[in-house]
Amino acid sequence: MHKEWIPLAEVPSRPYTEAVEMFRSHINPGLVALLEIGEYTAINPQSARGAVITSTEGKEILDFVSSYGALNFGHNHPRILQAMQEIQNRRQVDLSKELLSPYTAFLAHNLSLSLPGDLSKVYFCNSGTEAVEAALKLASRCFKGKRLTFLYADNALHGKTIGALSVTGSDRLREFFPTLPAQSMTFGKSDDLEQLLEKNITNGEQQVAAVILEPIQGEAGIIIPPDNYLREVRELCDRFGVLLILDEIQTGMGRTGSFLACEQEGIVPDIVAMAKSLGGGVATIGATVSTTKVFKTAYENPHDCLVQTSTFGGRATSCAAAMAALEVLQEENLFTNTKERGEQLLSGLINLQKKYPEWIKDVRGRGLMVGIEFNVDVINQAKYLPLKLPGLKSVLREHLPGMVAAALLKQHGILGTLMLNNRAVLRVYPPLIITEEQIDYFLNSLDNILSQGPKDLVKNRVNHAVGNSGLKFIGSWAVSFIKK
Numbered sequence: 001m002h003k004e005w006i007p008l009a010e011v012p013s014r015p016y017t018e019a020v021e022m023f024r025s026h027i028n029p030g031l032v033a034l035l036e037i038g039e040y041t042a043i044n045p046q047s048a049r050g051a052v053i054t055s056t057e058g059k060e061i062l063d064f065v066s067s068y069g070a071l072n073f074g075h076n077h078p079r080i081l082q083a084m085q086e087i088q089n090r091r092q093v094d095l096s097k098e099l100l101s102p103y104t105a106f107l108a109h110n111l112s113l114s115l116p117g118d119l120s121k122v123y124f125c126n127s128g129t130e131a132v133e134a135a136l137k138l139a140s141r142c143f144k145g146k147r148l149t150f151l152y153a154d155n156a157l158h159g160k161t162i163g164a165l166s167v168t169g170s171d172r173l174r175e176f177f178p179t180l181p182a183q184s185m186t187f188g189k190s191d192d193l194e195q196l197l198e199k200n201i202t203n204g205e206q207q208v209a210a211v212i213l214e215p216i217q218g219e220a221g222i223i224i225p226p227d228n229y230l231r232e233v234r235e236l237c238d239r240f241g242v243l244l245i246l247d248e249i250q251t252g253m254g255r256t257g258s259f260l261a262c263e264q265e266g267i268v269p270d271i272v273a274m275a276k277s278l279g280g281g282v283a284t285i286g287a288t289v290s291t292t293k294v295f296k297t298a299y300e301n302p303h304d305c306l307v308q309t310s311t312f313g314g315r316a317t318s319c320a321a322a323m324a325a326l327e328v329l330q331e332e333n334l335f336t337n338t339k340e341r342g343e344q345l346l347s348g349l350i351n352l353q354k355k356y357p358e359w360i361k362d363v364r365g366r367g368l369m370v371g372i373e374f375n376v377d378v379i380n381q382a383k384y385l386p387l388k389l390p391g392l393k394s395v396l397r398e399h400l401p402g403m404v405a406a407a408l409l410k411q412h413g414i415l416g417t418l419m420l421n422n423r424a425v426l427r428v429y430p431p432l433i434i435t436e437e438q439i440d441y442f443l444n445s446l447d448n449i450l451s452q453g454p455k456d457l458v459k460n461r462v463n464h465a466v467g468n469s470g471l472k473f474i475g476s477w478a479v480s481f482i483k484k
């Protein structure tokens with residue numbers, strides 16, 4: 001065990017390998033092993049601007065992940081960064097719960113002007129999962145605790161704290177944790193929702209407080225519901241007197257070409273949860289915004305003013321960054337760029353699907369929220385399996401998009417990654433400031449990787465894992481497949 005204290009001033013000059021080892025020993029060894037297989041740990045990120053990350057060796061990496069949608073404005077957008085820095089440079093009050101910050105108040109005002117309908121009562125927090133927690137609490141509170149159950153969609157991801165986890169449709173994430181009462185339904189099927197709402201009427205009383213949905217499911221693998229689905233959900237919620245919470249944490253802030261994705265369906269939820277790019281990629285901020293009716297019903301008594309608060313939620317620096325982010329979204333014409341670059345990306349991917357049908361099963365998306373679903377059986381064509389490890393093929397199948405991402409990084413300097421609840425899909429989330437040339441570079445790079453065939457892809461990754469901690473990781477993964 002390393003006992004030496006590490007002074008902050010030495011961080012830039014210490015070997016990066018030391019940081020990776022400390023990450024492994026103090027934070028998350030499994031994650032380090034997973035990242036090692038993809039050779040992500042070989043890159044020491046030094047600086048970043050826009051869509052480009054530069055390593056200490058001067059290698060440029062094009063970011064097609066955007067921190068899962070938290071970097072819609074790219075890295076370190078100068079105007080957004082400046083908004084935060086000015087507060088610090090002027091030594092303004094950043095944090096005080098008793099002294100109200102004008103930045104918090106004016107952000108709430110501008111946010112409500114940016115949102116559809118009467119979404120105007122704002123609770124600020126620090127992350128997506130907290131925004132969802134607050135939404136679930138708000139909905140329960142509207143029914144004075146008489147309705148404690150929620151409906152959510154299969155494969156949904158709403159966060160990893162207990163409340164948000166309870167409405168997250170992933171057994172792998174939920175296993176061994178206690179959860180709140182909640183029932184899952186099929187995403188995209190309003191009949192399923194209708195049946196559940198009917199089933200939950202006991203002695204004439206509805207038991208469901210709220211339905212929570214992502215307008216387009218992200219981590220489930222970019223699942224776009226059928227036309228009219230959200231409108232039908234809205235109607236059913238109204239008919240059954242149940243609240244509708246939309247999680248726009250990933251889809252919001254322009255990612256799909258409008259401020260919220262639900263605007264394209266012409267519906268307004270009772271409560272919306274936002275986070276990720278709300279902080280413009282530099283601040284950590286989430287928000288739960290509800291209608292006046294919902295807010296008043298839940299917290300009508302002034303004595304309730306301390307029931308839902310957060311120490312860091314709504315600090316001045318974060319709110320200034322979010323105010324700048326809202327301005328940049330409009331003034332830099334990012335909605336138009338998102339639509340145009342999104343069309344370029346999707347049509348380029350459709351061409352690649354036609355060229356490589358054995359590789360690509362489907363491509364789908366809206367705006368710059370795009371996914372490539374791979375045909376994982378292409379692994380069967382990779383006859384290079386040097387390890388006689390039972391279960392290895394299943395592991396490779398599950399990691400096919402991960403292997404494509406690793407090849408994109410190593411051979412073309414493109415950062416890509418998979419989706420949390422769908423291992424067949426490669427996430428394609430460039431920042432909304434992406435250029436036409438950068439999209440072309442991505443498409444040509446992917447074309448080049450696929451043209452090399454699955455054997456090379458598997459060979460490179462497996463060879464890299466051998467003699468590396470990644471092998472142990474693959475082994476434990478294979479064992480879990482065999483156990484299943």
Ligand SMILES: Cc1ncc(COP(=O)(O)O)c(C=O)c1O
Pocket residue numbers: 068127128129130132157158159160214218219247248249250251275276
């Ligand atoms: C749709 C959605 N909701 C909620 C969350 C949770 O957000 P956070 O990681 O900020 O807690 C995520 C995170 O990826 C998400 O994609």
